[in-house]
Amino acid sequence: MKAANMIRLIIDSRLENVSLVGGAVRGIANTLCMDSTTSYQLELCVVEAVNNDIKHAYHCQAGHSVEIDVLLYPDRLTFKIYDSGESMNPAKVAPFCFDPSKIETLPERGMGVYILHSLMDEVHYETINGQNILTLVKYVNYPSEGACKSPG
Amino acid sequence: MKAANMIRLIIDSRLENVSLVGGAVRGIANTLCMDSTTSYQLELCVVEAVNNDIKHAYHCQAGHSVEIDVLLYPDRLTFKIYDSGESMNPAKVAPFCFDPSKIETLPERGMGVYILHSLMDEVHYETINGQNILTLVKYVNYPSEGACKSPG
Amino acid sequence: MQLKHNNVKDVLIVRPLEKRIDASTAAEFKQNMNEWIDSGNRRIVLNLSEVDFIDSSGLGAIISGFKKIGNEGNIVICVVKESVMSLFRLTRMNRVFDIYTSENEALEALSGKA
Amino acid sequence: MQLKHNNVKDVLIVRPLEKRIDASTAAEFKQNMNEWIDSGNRRIVLNLSEVDFIDSSGLGAIISGFKKIGNEGNIVICVVKESVMSLFRLTRMNRVFDIYTSENEALEALSGKA
Ligand SMILES: Nc1ncnc2c1ncn2[C@@H]1O[C@H](COP(=O)(O)OP(=O)(O)O)[C@@H](O)[C@H]1O
Ligand SMILES: Nc1ncnc2c1ncn2[C@@H]1O[C@H](COP(=O)(O)OP(=O)(O)O)[C@@H](O)[C@H]1O
Numbered sequence: 001m002k003a004a005n006m007i008r009l010i011i012d013s014r015l016e017n018v019s020l021v022g023g024a025v026r027g028i029a030n031t032l033c034m035d036s037t038t039s040y041q042l043e044l045c046v047v048e049a050v051n052n053d054i055k056h057a058y059h060c061q062a063g064h065s066v067e068i069d070v071l072l073y074p075d076r077l078t079f080k081i082y083d084s085g086e087s088m089n090p091a092k093v094a095p096f097c098f099d100p101s102k103i104e105t106l107p108e109r110g111m112g113v114y115i116l117h118s119l120m121d122e123v124h125y126e127t128i129n130g131q132n133i134l135t136l137v138k139y140v141n142y143p144s145e146g147a148c149k150s151p152g
Numbered sequence: 153m154k155a156a157n158m159i160r161l162i163i164d165s166r167l168e169n170v171s172l173v174g175g176a177v178r179g180i181a182n183t184l185c186m187d188s189t190t191s192y193q194l195e196l197c198v199v200e201a202v203n204n205d206i207k208h209a210y211h212c213q214a215g216h217s218v219e220i221d222v223l224l225y226p227d228r229l230t231f232k233i234y235d236s237g238e239s240m241n242p243a244k245v246a247p248f249c250f251d252p253s254k255i256e257t258l259p260e261r262g263m264g265v266y267i268l269h270s271l272m273d274e275v276h277y278e279t280i281n282g283q284n285i286l287t288l289v290k291y292v293n294y295p296s297e298g299a300c301k302s303p304g
Numbered sequence: 305m306q307l308k309h310n311n312v313k314d315v316l317i318v319r320p321l322e323k324r325i326d327a328s329t330a331a332e333f334k335q336n337m338n339e340w341i342d343s344g345n346r347r348i349v350l351n352l353s354e355v356d357f358i359d360s361s362g363l364g365a366i367i368s369g370f371k372k373i374g375n376e377g378n379i380v381i382c383v384v385k386e387s388v389m390s391l392f393r394l395t396r397m398n399r400v401f402d403i404y405t406s407e408n409e410a411l412e413a414l415s416g417k418a
Numbered sequence: 419m420q421l422k423h424n425n426v427k428d429v430l431i432v433r434p435l436e437k438r439i440d441a442s443t444a445a446e447f448k449q450n451m452n453e454w455i456d457s458g459n460r461r462i463v464l465n466l467s468e469v470d471f472i473d474s475s476g477l478g479a480i481i482s483g484f485k486k487i488g489n490e491g492n493i494v495i496c497v498v499k500e501s502v503m504s505l506f507r508l509t510r511m512n513r514v515f516d517i518y519t520s521e522n523e524a525l526e527a528l529s530g531k532a
């Protein structure tokens with residue numbers, strides 16, 4: 001695979017910083033000529049992942065860093081999201097299901113992981129030397145004609 | 153001054169990566185409800201600064217990093233752009249002037265520094281322990297009503 | 305977070321003057337809604353015309369208000385941007401909430417109900 | 419970089435199918451323009467309708483073509499986004515280039531000239 005163009009984004013683990021990551025990701029998606037719904041969905045996935053790092057890996061404690069690598073390949077856009085906090089326990093991820101007609105079953109949380117898996121083409125999670133890495137991959141078809149083309 | 157919300161952007165010193173920085177900055181400016189011309193001008197300034205680091209500090213050599221801190225204060229947006237290459241020699245910065253009616257005087261380069269000084273409210277350059285830091289400051293007036301307000 | 309709100313008869317219209325309802329603002333949004341419901345509001349129109357980003361925390365806060373009112377009233381939603389609408393579809397919340405293209409339609413629909 | 423180009427009589431119309439003319443693409447842009455000028459084109463319309471970002475390197479590449487043609491012809495520009503226009507104003511290049519709101523106007527203006 002061709003060498004990627006890449007940018008790294010880093011924030012301190014505070015929820016107030018997450019909109020900066022979101023804005024950056026949406027802006028990058030726009031530069032790549034994604035349509036507005038796709039741009040939103042990419043922003044949404046990265047924001048959900050970073051929120052989860054801050055809430056669950058760092059328990060809402062400031063002073064830790066969350067890093068996001070954005071990698072552009074000719075056929076895919078990859079986000080790698082790094083934290084050094086508590087690792088995810090897959091047993092804590094409940095399936096997302098409810099009965100739309102029963103108000104009391106409606107979820108108020110537990111939607112983030114479902115969103116990632118629904119909108120992304122690949123989702124991997126691994127822990128290496130105490131660092132947790134969530135990899136999100138979106139396949140992209142850059143138009144061969146028009147104001148937008150494949151990177152690199 | 154109130155503690156800032158902040159994001160750091162890092163790229164390797166290749167001109168192909170600069171559009172990622174540009175897209176990120178424009179996206180962040182949009183999130184802050186800047187109008188499209190202001191968003192473009194902020195992107196332009198950061199892109200000019202990063203291009204200059206790659207061209208003049210690193211002489212277009214890949215393998216070095218350019219870091220951009222984006223700091224949001226209630227009254228200003230600050231960009232700090234770091235490189236560890238050759239420092240700027242102010243003597244090399246020629247004033248920007250030409251005669252629009254004389255084709256042969258038209259500039260093909262040497263516009264970057266002029267653009268920074270024209271569009272930004274403050275521009276500082278300093279070198280500390282071999283690290284060059286360019287600081288760009290834009291004063292902002294967030295609307296007190298409307299979908300946008302001061303950060304933090 | 306700025307939430308514009310006004311009453312039309314017994315309907316409360318809430319319009320967030322924010323581009324984002326996300327994890328950093330969801331708690332405040334939820335608390336405001338709670339207070340309005342606690343003070344007796346049972347029919348609420350949520351106008352999302354200014355909002356171009358909602359994450360799962362923001363959506364959870366909206367759902368929370370909806371559950372709090374329960375069968376004693378309703379929260380309906382209007383003027384949702386297409387991109388944000390994709391979140392309602394993805395989470396099937398488009399089947400839970402009545403969603404209207406204009407504030408007037410939302411208001412009429414809510415006024416017609418018992 | 420993709421540069422759509424076609425001739426209308428002796429005028430060459432160039433439309434970059436790119437959002438950006440920046441330091442990573444300026445050299446290629448300049449080279450293409452050079453080749454067209456070397457092969458005899460002296461009247462060029464540059465349509466910037468797709469371009470939403472130009473930096474000083476991109477602007478320099480446009481100026482370079484303009485200088486190369488010199489007094490033997492002209493390069494005029496059309497359909498410039500307001501944000502990009504602010505760069506032409508800032509660098510006073512709006513006094514150097516004739517800038518038109520539509521491709522037809524640019525074409526007519528160029529055809530009318532000797
Ligand atoms: N980055 C993470 N680090 C540690 N645990 C996580 C992480 N992301 C998710 N989890 C776990 O998975 C659960 C489900 O996450 P999610 O679907 O996003 O819902 P929510 O965050 O609303 O609980 C969380 O409650 C948490 O236990
Ligand atoms: N980041 C930098 N590091 C070192 N030198 C710089 C830097 N930025 C600008 N310079 C110097 O200032 C000069 C003017 O820069 P600029 O106005 O951007 O024009 P240009 O890059 O087209 O030459 C450059 O030619 C270079 O000598």
